[in-house]
Amino acid sequence: MDFIISFLSTPAVLLGIVAFVGLVAQKKTGTEILTGTFKTIIGFMVFSAGGALMTGALQNFNKLFQTGFNIVGVVASPEAATAMAQEQYALVTSCTLILGFLMNLVFARITPMKNIFFTTGHSLFFACVLSLIIKSHGISDIAAIILGGTILGFCSAALPQLCQPFMRKITGSDDVAIGHFNMIGYSLSGYIGKLFSKHEDKSTEHINFPKWLSFFRDFLMGVAVIMLILFYVSALKAGRSVTQELAGTTHWLVFPMIQAFTFTAGMSILMTGVRMFLAEITAAFVSISEKFIPNSRPALDVPTVFPYAPTAVIVGFLSAYAAGLVGVAIMVIFKFPIVIIPAAHICFFSGGTAGVFGNSTGGWRGAVAGSFIIGLLLAFLPTILYPVYGSMGLEGSTFPNIDYNVIGIFLEKLLNLFS
Amino acid sequence: MHKALVACRAGVGSSLMLKIKTEQVIKENGFPIQVEHSSLDAVPGFDGDLLITLADVAKELETQGLKQTIIGINNIVDKIEIESKLSQFLNR
Numbered sequence: 001m002d003f004i005i006s007f008l009s010t011p012a013v014l015l016g017i018v019a020f021v022g023l024v025a026q027k028k029t030g031t032e033i034l035t036g037t038f039k040t041i042i043g044f045m046v047f048s049a050g051g052a053l054m055t056g057a058l059q060n061f062n063k064l065f066q067t068g069f070n071i072v073g074v075v076a077s078p079e080a081a082t083a084m085a086q087e088q089y090a091l092v093t094s095c096t097l098i099l100g101f102l103m104n105l106v107f108a109r110i111t112p113m114k115n116i117f118f119t120t121g122h123s124l125f126f127a128c129v130l131s132l133i134i135k136s137h138g139i140s141d142i143a144a145i146i147l148g149g150t151i152l153g154f155c156s157a158a159l160p161q162l163c164q165p166f167m168r169k170i171t172g173s174d175d176v177a178i179g180h181f182n183m184i185g186y187s188l189s190g191y192i193g194k195l196f197s198k199h200e201d202k203s204t205e206h207i208n209f210p211k212w213l214s215f216f217r218d219f220l221m222g223v224a225v226i227m228l229i230l231f232y233v234s235a236l237k238a239g240r241s242v243t244q245e246l247a248g249t250t251h252w253l254v255f256p257m258i259q260a261f262t263f264t265a266g267m268s269i270l271m272t273g274v275r276m277f278l279a280e281i282t283a284a285f286v287s288i289s290e291k292f293i294p295n296s297r298p299a300l301d302v303p304t305v306f307p308y309a310p311t312a313v314i315v316g317f318l319s320a321y322a323a324g325l326v327g328v329a330i331m332v333i334f335k336f337p338i339v340i341i342p343a344a345h346i347c348f349f350s351g352g353t354a355g356v357f358g359n360s361t362g363g364w365r366g367a368v369a370g371s372f373i374i375g376l377l378l379a380f381l382p383t384i385l386y387p388v389y390g391s392m393g394l395e396g397s398t399f400p401n402i403d404y405n406v407i408g409i410f411l412e413k414l415l416n417l418f419s
Numbered sequence: 420m421h422k423a424l425v426a427c428r429a430g431v432g433s434s435l436m437l438k439i440k441t442e443q444v445i446k447e448n449g450f451p452i453q454v455e456h457s458s459l460d461a462v463p464g465f466d467g468d469l470l471i472t473l474a475d476v477a478k479e480l481e482t483q484g485l486k487q488t489i490i491g492i493n494n495i496v497d498k499i500e501i502e503s504k505l506s507q508f509l510n511r
Contacts, residue, residue: 118436176496214479218459271458279435279456286439298496303433307475307493 011086011094012044015277018098022284036280043276050270051083055397057263060246061231062396064256065341068237071332073339075230076346076382076400078125079270084394085128092141096127096148101285103153108293116289117156119179119301120278122401126152126181129404130411132392133385137415151407159183159403160299163357166190170308170360179299181403182350185374186357192373193358193366202363204312204355213314219345222317224264226344231256267345302353309356313348315364316355316371320347323375331383340382342375346400351375374402381405388412421452421509422467424487426459427476434458434472437495441471444501450509469508 007013019040023033058080065073086093100123108114117123130148139147160177163186168174178186193200216222235243235256247255289296306313324342331339351371358370378400385408386398399405425441427434438456445452452469455461462470462485470480470487477491488511490504 171494173494176494220460268460275435275456275458279438282435283439286436298436300436300495301433303427303473304495307473307491310475310478 011090012041012048012277014091014094014098015044015281016041019277019280019284022280022287026284026287040277040280043273043278045273046276047270047273048083048086050266050268050273051080051086053266053269054080054263055083055266057227057259057266058396060259061234061263063246064231064234064238064243067242068234068239069332071339072337073328073341074386074396074398075341075343076378076398077267077343078128078346078397078399078401078404079267080397081389081394081399082125082128083270084397085132085392088393089128089131089135092131092135092144092148093124093127095145096131096152097124099145099149100127100152100156103150104156105153105289105293107153107157108289108296111157113157113161114293114296115157115160115177115179115299116285116293116296117160117179117299118282118285119299120282120285121274122179122181122301123152123156124274125399125401126155126404129399129408132389132394133408133412134415136388136392137419139415151411155181155403155407156299160297162187163190166357166360167305170305170356175297176304177297177299178302178305178353180302180349180353181401182353182374182378183403184406185350185377185402186353189354189366189370189374190357190361192370193360193362196362196365196369199363199365200361202365203309204315204359204364204367205309207311207315207364209311209314213318216314216317216348219348220264220268222344222348223267224261226321227260227263228257230341231260302349305353305356309359309367312355312359312364312367313352314355315367316352316358316374317348318351319368319371320351320354320375320378323351323372324379327376327379331379336383338383338386340379340386340398340400342379343400346378347375350378350401377402381409384409385412421469423452423454423469423471424461424465424467425454425456425471426462427473433495437471437473437492437501440496440498441501441505444498444505448502448505450505452505452509 016037020037023036104117134144134148163178163183240252243252354371354374355367358366382398382400425434425438468487471490474491474493477489480489
């Protein structure tokens with residue numbers, strides 16, 4: 001019995017079993033089944049290893065930042081936060097993820113919201129957010145999985161619907177939805193763009209940008225540059241003795257560079273892991289939905305819309321990051337208990353998409369305004385739930401994405417009424 | 420037998436769907452193509468002869484003088500688009 005509980009509460013194994021069932025259902029050959037199952041399990045291990053690297057670098061950053069500036073600052077990176085949560089609530093999180101898939105199919109089947117959410121990495125982060133909030137109220141595992149999975153499934157089917165009017169405009173068809181949990185923000189950006197509808201034809205795509213800015217199109221480069229700046233600023237402010245103590249035998253001015261690149265390497269590894277362990281599960285998910293839910297619409301990751309306005313992505317990234325820095329200034333001036341430091345990759349994907357949405361309705365003005373507002377939301381919303389995660393042992397990172405926080409804050413308030 | 424790499428920037432969300440759709444097209448048509456999937460970081464070490472990616476990424480890759488044929492897909496769930504572009508590649 002102990003064996004079975006231990007076996008099933010290892011998330012890697014659990015996801016391996018899901019992949020196995022999916023592969024068998026797709027009538028794959030024996031070798032394909034074995035390969036797919038093993039790759040899923042190995043991929044999850046790779047994901048955890050990348051998360052551990054990122055977490056280590058972030059802890060060093062937090063020490064430097066806190067000593068240097070005397071405030072608690074966290075880099076809002078959901079990957080690192082998820083890796084931390086997975087260490088403690090692995091079983092609940094993994095089961096919530098799987099139930100979330102199934103409930104997404106159920107909601108798509110019985111309601112007019114026919115969106116199937118395929119950005120499974122994002123579903124995993126959301127499953128973590130929901131599990132942490134629900135578990136912080138001392139609810140039992142089974143109840144937490146059922147509640148979390150149902151909410152996750154509902155959001156997966158419902159939230160893409162908010163963006164669909166803009167998706168029709170951007171892509172010129174109704175075949176694809178967006179599947180990325182900032183959907184409340186993206187639709188807001190589209191509506192903000194409408195304020196500039198007079199200038200809709202002055203698109204970002206007419207702007208001639210300096211060539212070097214396309215450097216940021218490779219999001220790992222964006223992460224590396226921003227982390228280098230953050231680490232060096234914090235290390236110089238913290239001073240030699242503090243930094244040297246953390247650095248050990250490394251020179252104190254070399255240490256920040258190594259840490260910044262370690263963080264970026266961790267992210268690259270983590271992404272590789274996500275790619276490995278979700279490939280088979282997503283494939284199974286696709287084949288199930290195509291079989292059982294006719295006329296369903298796939299909700300896909302944000303790069304799907306990047307080809308329609310590549311310059312708007314860069315405009316949105318810069319505008320959202322600027323908003324994040326304004327957020328830092330406001331949090332410092334008004335003495336917030338915590339300062340949320342914007343993470344480059346989040347601003348790139350989330351801000352960039354908000355830029356595409358704003359541009360579709362209000363030209364470059366809409367892109368700038370929409371993604372700036374999104375940047376502010378990414379900065380300020382996490383401050384509300386941070387104490388909840390802190391009480392669950394999550395230190396030094398948090399979940400910035402808009403939908404996680406909007407839905408999470410509702411859920412937190414609701415559960416407070418009952419407990 | 421041709422070897423193709425399906426890739427996008429992060430290699431997680433959109434290219435995974437593109438890979439699934441590409442595999443469906445290959446299977447339905449019996450195309451002689453094997454598919455691998457990764458992020459753009461795997462492009463320099465890739466030894467096959469075809470890269471399949473999103474249209475905006477394809478534009479960027481074309482400036483890099485790679486030895487592979489590059490196919491850029493606009494609508495990643497449009498099997499007809501994928502099929503016609505793969506046929507074009509095979510009938511060069």
